[in-house]
Amino acid sequence: MTALLRVASGPSVGCIVGALLLANGVPFGPAYIAGLVAWMAFWWVTEAVPIEVTALLPIIVIPFSGIYERNALGETCAPYADKNVFFFLGGFGLGLAIERTDLHRIGALYLLRIAGRNGANVIGAFMLATAMISMWVNNTATTMLMLPLAMSAIAIQSDRRFAAPLLIGIAFASSIGGMATLVGTAPNIFFTSFLAKEGKSIDFLAWVYVAGPVSAFLLVGAWIWLVYFLFPVRRFQVAIPEEWLDEFRGRRSLSRDQWITLAVFLSAAMTWILKEPILRIASASGWDSVHAVLQRVEDPWVAMAALVTLLLVPFSKPILAWKDVEGVPWGVLMLLGGGLSLAKAIEASSLDQRIASVAAHFAGLHPWIVLTLVVAIVIAISELASNLATATALIPILSEAGPAMGIDQISLLTAVVLASSCGFMLPVATPPNTLVYSQRKFPAGDMIRAGFVVNLLAILAIPIAVLQLRFLLGNIGP
Template sequence: MSEEPATRRATTGQWVGRFAGPLAAALIYGVPSGLHTLPGLDHRPAAAAAVAAWMALWWFTEAVPMAWTAVLPVVLFPLLGVFDTDSVAVAAGRSVLPFLDPYIFLFMGGMALGAGMEQWGLHRRIALLIMRAVGTGPQRLLFGMLAATAAVSLWISNTATAVMMVPIGMALLTQLRASEGRPLEHFGAALMLAVAYGSNIGGIGTKIGSPTNSVFAGVVSRRLGTDVGFVEYMVAALPFVILFLPVTWAVLWRWARKDRMGPGQGGDVIARELAQLGPMSRGERTVGVVFLVAAVLWIFGDPLRALLAPGVARAFDGFKLGGKHYEAAVALVGAVTLLVLGRLSVAALRRVPWDTLLLLGGGFALAAGIEASGLASWMTSRLSGLESLPGLVQYGTVASATILLSAIASNTATTNVMLNVLPASRSLLAVSTFAASCDFALPAGTPPNAIVFGSGVVRLPVMMRTGVLLDVLAALLLTVYGVTWVRWVLP
């Protein structure tokens, strides 16, 4: 869900949220004072729950910019005594520390590398080459758009991917309409929905593909004390992307084929777009090499980190080089290399959504407060019945609830809330993270949905009709996928 511009008048829902957040926090904070009674909930867990409710309501209603909501723990945790210390300064430090989590720097470096690809048009060339390789018949063109969008979204933000691919989709649709001599309402809607859905699905596949994935890695590190490596995450997530893309294509093609198109002229548009890009520039080649080196270093991170760890420990007084530190360092070194070589401009960096980093930090700070206050243990004891249910019921409940919540709130806000209330199981948390990117029915579900809907090609009833079916299929596939694969890969 995109944020409201500061100059736009607040909606009724936003005004309601602005008052509902503090009110809910006050009511929850009053629970241990005798206003209400909940067994086992004393002052510190209630304080953390109050802040969590305030943040959730402001995130879900977009009452204020989401990054502003993210800094609430910095102010409220020390004031309400969430941490087990009498020193306000120490509590403030513990509230700020999550904003310096290595996973935030990993995502920062990843966004900078993505900005370099955008600056030189490398991501556009990759997408067009994939589409040309897949083929230009109507069925192949639709799958090519879906697959190319997902492939790019693995490595740069899903929002940036959608912004890039919409003009390509519109150019293809204009050419096809001219060659067919009719509006192609069904195929056009399917083609543009392929941009939105490909952006969402592809972003699931790598740790830098979407902010939700960094939230997952950070929550697992804090709640369970274990790191999820770059390759380990891909092994858990990428097969779902590969499995669900054909499912998505089949659903879209059911709608697109109603136009009964001929062979079409999509290949001409792709060839023209590639011709306009010209041969690869030196900047493209440099960015491509740096990104490829970073990807190789991430993929072979475990053995390389084992080689580096002793030297780092000697140089930095016994510092233990964790997986998240290594991955963040690779991302930042790659970004700095592009800056030093002049292949990443300040203008390109300004287009990066830096407020996302605050959003991530706020989620990590919320998780730290929930854990330190004892609220996590309290919630886990209340949700212990979920782990006693059959596996299919567990994963089905988590996937369905997350997709439903993501339909009315941003996927990052949904993940920040869900991962802090679910039982501390890596596989359950992973399935919830994947599901947060799987609302396809409403424009508000994810930024790519909103961007594509704004093109004017897709009518809301069409998005809802297609998206609800995909939501159900995603929940079903994630249920089986979680029980059979994720639970084995991330025990």
């Protein structure tokens, strides 16, 4: 398919979908928005144009839909400045500071010191370090931070078999680690934004309780599959670069900038984790003033407060300069805003209710079967589209379908969000996959074989975890 044909096929698909719905009695508003959904989904999956460009389509198309009676352009554009867009911006800032001060490298080096020279343990240490960083830093940035360390280790090994499991393990761990926290990856942040539009919220710790076990299971499962079955390296003795050993011996303590960055990072992380438990204690104890203040300390506020702090201190030479922030991937922020704008339009046009009525036909199936099918479909889509594009396309569509299928909304959307981060097979499925494959240290077939099994583990684990642990998500409300 030529580039021109791919570009033209997007609006063509949208027009066909909209026309078919109109012909079947669907009102103009929902039919128009359904056509836009089809158009954007086609461009996101085929990447006929950059996915960030696709995310700008709502601004151009939605004002003519008639779904907003007044200030149509303002209503369409407002989600691009949603508070959770700034949540992501603040998270990027924290990641930049960690990179600038080399905290990620220090953590990885200490893990390797503990792991020793056994091949399986070293790969496990790299994967654990990557996953831990990815819990707080963008998946792509995490992979870029870990790649230099990995390539240094690979360069001095005599056995070439070490490269494939190490690089693939880093890519997989970047995606898996990001699933575990609400700030770890863009689909999770989009999910919180979508819930906020519905008048609901999800507790940071509640998400960790549900997503954490899935993330841990997939991380351990991927490691075992890579180092014990697909690429047996458990008897391989790793040579550790001499400069790393020198760094171990020469390091006395953290620098001033590293201490400041670590303090800001830990303050943000502990606020995200402890805010809801403290809110409940304050409410139960009658501490009204404490409760009122903490209610205003929302997660995006914490992220932006951390970023502003890093831009200000130390006053003589701040950890981050504004030119560093200019390097933030603004396209991802536009993608997040575009998904929120589309979700708002789907709700305003009542398209979500029509989808829910169709989903009612699946009401007779067991919830586990329904969730397994949904997870498998989402993972298949995420192999071809980015995780954020997958989440932003599917969450608004499926938001009202859960109750109609006998599954509560939050459980279904949690499964969708987790599955959207599970594109493990194809080198083009995620930026981490693409980054490690671009090193040309293994054939694409190695990643496909590795990812196929990890995808199966995700299809098994996500429905079980969501159904068994969904009571932990019960702390959801206005």
